[in-house]
Amino acid sequence: MNTHKLRKARSLAARHAVLSIWLLICIIPLVTLVLASLKPAGLFMTIPEIFSFSGFSLENYGRAWRQGNFPFFLRNSLIIATASLAVVLVVCTPMAYGITRLGSAKMRNFLVFSILSTRFLPYVVLALPMYLIFRVVGLSGTLFGLVLAHLAMQLPFMVWLMLGFFSGVPIEVEESAIIDGCTPFQTFMLISLPMVLPGLNAAAILAFIISYNEFLFAFFLAGYNAQPLTVGIARFVGGGETAAQYGVIAAYGSMIIIPIVVFALVVNRYIVTGMTQGAVKG
Amino acid sequence: MASQRFFRPWGFILPGIVLGIITLVVPIVMGFRYSLHRIRLYRLSDQVFVGFQNYMRLFDDPLFMMSVRVTFWFTIGCTILAVVFGLAIAAVMSTRGIRGTGAARFYMAFYLVPFVATQVVVGMLGRLYIWEPEYGMINWIIGLLGMDPVGWLISADTALMVTTITNSWRLVPLALLVFYAALATIPDAIVESAEVDGASALTIFFRIKLPMIRFHISFVTLIILTSAFREFDLVYALSGLGPGRSTNVLSMLVYHMGLSTANIGLANAISFIMFGIVAVLAVVYIKAAKLSEMRE
């Protein structure tokens, strides 16, 4: 009995060890980035030097903030991500709801099919024609154009995601609301939407994170005025990094990545819900 | 879902459809149109219809075929790595004693980090701090093990592998999450009765649990497949075209053709071919979704 217990404890410890190793693999690269960014500028550093907890300095952050025009790009990033989130709430949610409540199965299947088939599109397929179209219609380089482009990326995924949540709402509840004299819009706002609130949170959070991280559309479409942080840091790609720049890049990268990671850790439950639901079925 | 409906929900759907047409259908159709034209970056308004000439030039070009091969291995590699690692970790996490505990939730929160981390930053981080040949972490580790440093991203033999591994690191959470959620719902009773019959943990996993989540596996596989297929951000920041075009995936080739060589028409032809490939994958996904709906 005792050996059995011991074996069980050992097995549990071994499993925790495996999971902890994976945890380290997940976070050590980011820890490296942050520690490197906190070291004095102008030195190539070996790994032990990066991980020695001494000689911290915020020099790199000052430089990244000024040289890299950080606040300006941050503003753009947040405008784009917030607008995407708003689009999800205002457009995608009602659309998903409407699709699940469609009378015609044929129509419903067609729409679901359309959404699914655009969901996997490589973004570069859209970005290049968009560049040419935007030029003609005068959206080139604007924040509005970029938000439209993000919509192409968000719409299929978010509608698909919300479909799954809405199809779980029993129709009988809505029927009784209609009988009580609610309009369809009231029914949607007062009855159905509150029932899918966790799903809605998940969708909004994911939309924000996806747009915040997006690079390709911004790189192709954004004029300088509309460029987000991801394009801001990309100016260090292929710039011939010197020792001085290594630290600045690390600081710049940390300032981009840390807020979004912390945010994700705080709301991780919703991300889990959203990703699980979005991956499997609608 | 009942087929009887009590109101016409088009008011909810239409805004989405209109925006979908503007942002998805129009670019795709126009992209196809551009792919049939000769368009140069330095004179964008000067568009000459050339039929399928751009496509023909692509299939004659060994470098395009090479890019197709690179994309194939990159996509397959990412999918296999992400699914296998995701499955393995989900299997450990869903065992009794860990599943559902606070520890599991703690792990899961941090396991999300690679997925939410900005790809461009991950790419630069990988290039400057992880795979860097002189100061990077990986060469430091293998140095501790007494091995010689490897060129990683600056060697054509290893660059694709490194890029694949880095992108997989980012995709594992997706697989892990779904598999964990699926495995955690398998009732203990099933596992226990198998244990009574003397089956080992491995047998139980492969013979009982795996078949029960096979639909999850196929969905996740397809999602990761398409996600790796379209990856641009990470590759651009991590390795670019790579030494000897070794990481020149199709997305990168489109960028390179469109901007560096200024041939927008040809770039559109490549991206339309990518659209075709993904359309096939999407149909497969839908078939699988139908199949799973029938089963449930």
Add this chain to the structure above:
Amino acid sequence: MREGKTKQRATLLVAVATLFVFAVSPAFAGGAREDDRVTIRIAEHPGPHVQPLEEYFIPRYEELTGVRIEMEVLPPDQLWQRMALEAQAGSNYYDIGYHSPGWFGYYYESVADLRPYMERNNFDMSQYSAAVQESHMTNELLRPGEIIALARNPQTPIYAYRTDWFAHPDEQANFRAEYGYDLAPPETWEQLYDIAEFFTRPAGATVAGETLNEALYGYSASISAPGGMARAFLAIVYSMGLDGFDENYQTDLDNPILLDGVAYWERLVENTFPPAAATWNFLEHLDYFRNGRLATAELWPEGVMRAEDPAGQAVGNVGYATFPRWEGNLADLPIGRSFLGGGGILMFDTPRSEEAFKFLQWVYEENAVEFTKRTAMFARNDQFENEEILASADFYETFLPAFGEQMAYGFPRQDIAEWGAVMYTPVGEFAADVISGVMTPEAAQQRLVNNMNTVFREEGYID
């Protein structure tokens, strides 16, 4: 159930609050920017001018005039792509851009003609030599009769070497024993190879009597594909006497001599370059040179301050020479050559052009001497002839003669808009593809030639 709900609400609150903080914080950061000062935006190439502009000229000018200057420094390939995209989009974003004659075709339609501004502001053009005006300030094909840019640093690369190592008796003796002639700056590219091979040594070996902590490399340029590779390999192409194409748009890149050139280049790169050179874009190899890890190097003159960095090991021991002759070259060139590169500054047509020109005139005319003292970039007669400048650094005595001699052979690029699409990118790809074994030299050459002919045919230059 109830408890779950509260928890859910709490998380939602946290989420909303985080978003809010996210969304509001930049409003403060951006708040200070809103005033009605004129803002001039500059897109710049990396180089020795960046720091002086950022830390000296721009702050002074801002203080003097109240105009705000925002300068953005982009990596070379991103720079021209970004300028092309902004110009094609008509966004009027940049007022001032970096000018490279080879990139001009990508945005030539949006560039301002400087002539009227110069006339209004009494800008003295006679400070620029006729050759510089022709190569870096005009483009008779695309913008006839106009002045499209101010030249800042017309340049063509030269050869840099460590004088202390070349002069060391051990090295001299060993070199003669091994190669049968004296160790000196090379006269032919084969000699350049010998010297590079001679100095390529592993860590632990000695050079000039000192033990090496790290491996030493013989020669290097920055050769990331395609841009860096193009910049470096074109030195071989032009040294062989090839021009790319002639006035009738007939290519000479189909000449078999190109295969000899790329075979030589492959040998040089593989045996003497640091492996990391393939990731470098422009002047990064000079960091190796400065740190004593490279014996000889390609030197674009704007890199001279990087090589002679007072904090480095090479400072004071850098020798300068012209590129060597390619034996059997098609143009009977007595020395090697590359293209006439470097660049200048151009203006885009924007509502702020008048202000932008005043800034350019202030930096590049009124402060021309100060600018060169801080950057070692030369374009104007009053810079080349200024005693104060020449006395300001020791290296000018040896550097300027080599630079001047090499400039006489610099290859001015043809004026067409397509130069980048037929020469720059494809030639870089050609060399990179051959070296990495992606294509056979013959197939890669065929591809290069086909691409050029296709573009010329499409543009109607040839039938």
